[in-house]
Amino acid sequence: MTRVIDGTGNDGGTTGRLARAADAVRWEARSVGRAARAVFRGPGRERDLLVQSLKAALAALLAWLVAQVWLGDPMALMAPWVALVLVQATVYSSLVTGARQFAAICIGALVASGAQAVTDDTTGALALSLPVLVLLSNWSRFGDQGIYAATTAVFTIASGTVSAEAVGHRLGQAALGAVIGVAVNALVLPPVHLRDVRENLAALAREAGEVLSAVAGDLREGEWDAQTAVGRLNAAQRLQDRLDALRSARGWSRESMRLTSGMLRKLHRAPTEALPSEGEDERLGRITGHVMALTRSLAVAADEERSPAPPDPEVLRAYGKLLELLGDSCRAEADRLLGEENPGDPLLDRRTEAAMRDLHTRLQEGLTQEAGQGPARTAVLGTLVLQAENLWADLDPEARGR
Numbered sequence: 001m002t003r004v005i006d007g008t009g010n011d012g013g014t015t016g017r018l019a020r021a022a023d024a025v026r027w028e029a030r031s032v033g034r035a036a037r038a039v040f041r042g043p044g045r046e047r048d049l050l051v052q053s054l055k056a057a058l059a060a061l062l063a064w065l066v067a068q069v070w071l072g073d074p075m076a077l078m079a080p081w082v083a084l085v086l087v088q089a090t091v092y093s094s095l096v097t098g099a100r101q102f103a104a105i106c107i108g109a110l111v112a113s114g115a116q117a118v119t120d121d122t123t124g125a126l127a128l129s130l131p132v133l134v135l136l137s138n139w140s141r142f143g144d145q146g147i148y149a150a151t152t153a154v155f156t157i158a159s160g161t162v163s164a165e166a167v168g169h170r171l172g173q174a175a176l177g178a179v180i181g182v183a184v185n186a187l188v189l190p191p192v193h194l195r196d197v198r199e200n201l202a203a204l205a206r207e208a209g210e211v212l213s214a215v216a217g218d219l220r221e222g223e224w225d226a227q228t229a230v231g232r233l234n235a236a237q238r239l240q241d242r243l244d245a246l247r248s249a250r251g252w253s254r255e256s257m258r259l260t261s262g263m264l265r266k267l268h269r270a271p272t273e274a275l276p277s278e279g280e281d282e283r284l285g286r287i288t289g290h291v292m293a294l295t296r297s298l299a300v301a302a303d304e305e306r307s308p309a310p311p312d313p314e315v316l317r318a319y320g321k322l323l324e325l326l327g328d329s330c331r332a333e334a335d336r337l338l339g340e341e342n343p344g345d346p347l348l349d350r351r352t353e354a355a356m357r358d359l360h361t362r363l364q365e366g367l368t369q370e371a372g373q374g375p376a377r378t379a380v381l382g383t384l385v386l387q388a389e390n391l392w393a394d395l396d397p398e399a400r401g402r
Contacts, residue, residue, distance in 0.1 A: 056087035078173035086181030100145040108152030196249035209330030219320030229299035
């Protein structure tokens with residue numbers, strides 16, 4: 001491997017790495033700036049994260065004040081520690097996490113005390129207790145809280161106070177911190193993740209529209225080759241990440257509504273309008289699948305090694321116009337999901353619908369013409385037309401019966 005050194009004696013590879021590192025730092029700085037602006041711009045994920053972070057800090061501070069200042073407990077560290085980690089994404093997860101963590105802390109304190117009593121030596125007690133507790137931390141019943149058994153044992157043995165009274169203090173402080181952490185999470189702007197579902201649905205529709213519009217622009221301008229096709233296919237495949245985020249948000253929304261009924265429901269900071277039905281998730285999932293299949297077919301058509309007879313450029317340009325209208329419809333769908341007024345859905349506009357029908361007719365005529373030129377051309381164009389029809393049907397359910 002040849003290393004390039006410029007006239008100043010600098011290693012070209014080192015310069016490249018520094019440039020990439022600088023780009024990464026700039027990208028992270030811009031991301032932080034966007035997140036900060038989003039906090040002040042309006043409700044959203046960034047503001048939710050800020051509120052949850054401040055709530056965790058508040059819970060830890062309250063636990064310290066109660067344990068150290070009010071109760072005067074010399075082992076007050078345990079309370080703010082537990083309170084801090086129990087401000088979870090939902091009230092339900094706070095309770096489940098709290099129960100698991102308290103059980104792990106109890107086991108850790110008891111095992112550490114027993115090991116200290118048996119060995120009467122700090123190092124011996126650590127050597128005796130830690131292997132057992134670290135192994136126990138992998139028990140699925142503890143979830144991701146099992147490690148607190150081992151860390152509690154370390155704190156207990158290292159402090160040198162393993163009497164029954166000291167263990168009781170630690171367990172009492174852990175219980176106090178758990179109560180305060182859960183209470184703060186439940187009573188101070190309890191997290192209810194309704195907005196995330198709507199925002200992910202809208203983002204999925206908008207990003208699908210952007211992919212379709214980009215493909216349409218390439219087809220209309222005749223700038224369609226194997227490299228471009230692969231790039232658009234990769235962009236379409238990234239829609240799967242957004243679909244996964246939507247499914248995760250739906251799960252969080254269901255969990256966040258547990259244990260937050262009645263009076264607590266009135267305190268949440270999420271939108272109060274009803275969530276889109278889970279049928280919308282399935283519909284947008286099908287649309288995503290159609291977009292990926294469509295771009296994959298176009299990539300095959302542009303690959304000379306796999307498709308010896310790509311469709312006629314004029315037919316592809318007509319197809320691009322149809323995709324542009326479908327992309328506009330996806331963006332209008334995103335506006336509708338976000339509650340925008342007058343989203344201007346092109347599929348509801350009679351003139352646009354007429355234009356789409358005209359394009360569809362032209363494509364069908366092109367399919368008839370292609371049939372006389374060989375089965376390969378017919379198969380490719382027929383697949384593209386079918387996928388566009390499927391996409392149209394899921395964007396406009398009324399189109400199914402037309």
